[in-house]
Amino acid sequence: MSTDLTAAAIAAQVRSGALTPRDAVQAALARIAERDPGLGAFVTVRAEQALAEADAVAERSDLAALPLAGVPIAVKDNVPVAGHPLGNGSRASSHEPSPGDHPVVARLRAAGAVVVGLTAVPELCLWGTTDTPDTVTRNPWNPGRTTGGSSGGSAAAVAAGMVPVAHGADGMGSIRIPAACCGLVGIKPGLGVVPAELGVDSWFGMAENGPLATTVEDAALMLSVMADRPELATVADPGPLRIAVATGSPLPLVRVDPYWRAGAESAAAVLGGAGHHLATARLPYPANPLVILARWMGGAATDAAGLDPALLQPRTRRHVAVGRVLTRFVDPAQVRKVDAALRRVFADSDVVITPTLARSPIEALRWSEKSWLSNLAANIRYAPFPSLWNLVGWPAAGVPVGIHPESGTPLGVQIAAPPGGEALILSVAAQLERLRPWERTAPS
Template identity: 35%
Template sequence: MNDATALADQVRAGEVDAATAVDEAIARCEEVNPTINAIVEQTYDTARHSAAQFDTARHSAAQFDTARHSAAQFDTARQRAAALSASGDNSGLLAGVPIALKDLHCPAEGEPAYQGNRRLAELDYRYSETGAVARRWAEAGAVSIGHSHSPELGGGQCPAAAETALYGPTRNPWNTDHTVLGSSGGAAAAVAAGIVRIAHASDGGGSIRIPASANGLVGLKPSRGRISGAPSGEGWGGGTTDGAVALTVRDAALALDVLAGPEPGDPYVPAHPAPAAGYVAEVGQDPGQLRIGVSSTLPFADTELLCTQAAEAAAGILDGLGHRVEAGLPEPMASNDYMYDYIRVIRTSATATLRSYEGVLGRPWAEDDVEPVAWINYQRGAKISAPDYMDSRERLHHFTRRMVSWWNTEPGSGDGFDLLLTPTLGVVPPPVGYLVEGDERTLTKRLAKVTPYLPQFNVTGQPAISVPLGTPDGMSPEGLPIGVQLVAAPGREDVLLRVAAQMEQAAPWSHRRPAVAV
């Protein structure tokens, strides 16, 4: 299946109507969603209405200048999208492309806001306003056909799973006995299975990169402040961000061009400005020779051999591309001590989030209102004092300063590294239920095994990308994908996209299809 960039090209050229593209996506969802359970709330009527409006506007040329953005004007899709982005006109970047919005903190006025919670579903709670992320998708011409599965209120039994008491498990399209992981698990399953070609996702501890790895996709976690969370404030002490899961690197760049940009009152500013021509223009550009540190294991983690081998194979690819590849690891990553403070921030934030819905419930939360581990974390978060919370925030700021000093601020400058390469996950995607069935202590240990390489960069706010390895060794014996992670200096998504595109060309992955796909 072609990627989102190619479909947007077809719509802009008048080869496909948005209404047709949406109807085809709905048909694909009806075909495979009963097997994988990726889309948990359908918004088909709204999607068809939006697509019809888009087509009317395009055909009348009132809001879309076909001649100015015609496919014949530019040599490549990259140049076309770059021209749109540089002009400040995002109306055609994802012209008529069907997507899915994650069922978690992505408000679109009038749409279900259940977020995996059975009490909110019983009340048919709906969003009263549209946030910046949903608005920017729509302004770019993307049309949401539904909400993708994620854990209950972002935590539930496990924040890295898409398995809820309300909806059941999302199953991995590559092997349905195994989990898609999460939290953006439904989004990743929908893209991998071909329901949509790109999907909204978010990341507070790896939740874009985790399911991207587990489903053979590209998952870019942007820098802190690159994408506005308006009208909300900072999530998890600034650790969360929105983004996308995609089939190709150019689609990941396109999504960043769509979503990036400030909103009034944003609490953070990215450490490096976006490229003037947009991120799509970075795909295919020569990154130069970079110094890349590789760590295929961590001292505190028991990384599975296949994940270690994936990172080592990726290092070989990068070496073959002419980069300076050597063993390297930021000193603070040798310890997992920072997680004590980040978990304290997460629990406090989760408790505050639950309390914000008490007005919807009309009463305080009770134990049977949420999943068991969510209730435990709610109680623990309520006991964290303000001074203790601030103490943890200060330690995390210190951790961040120590971490980012390892990277060059400009590629190829100084004595630091330009990129860090690691496995994305510590384990091959486990069976369905592994992360949600058991007591809280057991589930915490299992989560830690999955994500030893990821939350550090939510704390530091650095951009990180997971890409499929793309070689025959990039699949497990169970037929499951294995990804690798690249991390850049704060604000340097441009470097990540250039190098990821190099890897995609050297070891292509987009031709691979899972067992459950249309």
């Protein structure tokens, strides 16, 4: 079987009988065995279980109607997968197998997908790099650079061609940041579109589950299943739109790399050439960083409740301790204020385009051994753009637009829209993909 098949193509071939689910899964497992040792994308590979589940998919009476028939997928190790402990990147996590699947995993399986493995995350999914004391997950485009975080393991698995699509989760950009680092399409849906985490408040409503893929078609297909909204799988032409282009830095002390800025501007120019109206904009990023930081750190404190602090990494212990203090500063009125300011921007715009990152992926190191302040500064300096959309709960996607000439890693843009704009974002992303196609996976 070709390693170049998209999820949509695999599913079509399985539905037609040209390919069996077992063959699709075996090919993915072979690629994982070959490519993952140098990248560290997976924490668990479900070889025997996945093959048995592939055979079960082949016997389903509704095989010909399954949208993800036989598609091998990876699941980020921050949601329950039945029979496997929920690791969440931490030695402090329970070692007891999860009794059932998260609703998103259940939906993917019901659609015919086969979970071939669980992917690496930083501890409690807190950081913009994916590493633990045991493993550093590396970027397939440049192994010296990070895949981003916290869905970095899923991004590495897709970017290296091990699986065509993967589950991700995004609380501060954790789908869009890895997508930008690894040259993928990743979408964070708006609030309530896809089931979020279980048993917690999902970082005060900032965290959402979504797909990572190599094409817009695959991202739309997987999102449609995760959201249980089949209409999202059909990506329409966007028609002429008003596109706001906002390349200014979200933070006064953070400089945007000129190549990342130019990537967003050139992508906008391509869309302008297709008939859209372009206008520059300045987005209302919160003047007080505590509005977002308190939710990030307070969410960590919630997730760490009940865990043994002695087993947490030093950077995480500090993050959790600060979060317990800052939680008192979380006020829904802050979100309403930013939301209202954003709506004023969108009174004259349909979507906005920004760089996804302020600079290329930082070094792939054991950041877990570095100080809390070092992690904080490194994360904020390179990835300040995505968190605004988590704060307000609006949809946003990351899309590749080229290669950075110095790091050799991809460049990417972020496309965002008001609530309910997932289909519109996907349509703009698909148009950009047609006009400026990208390499789907990293060179071998």
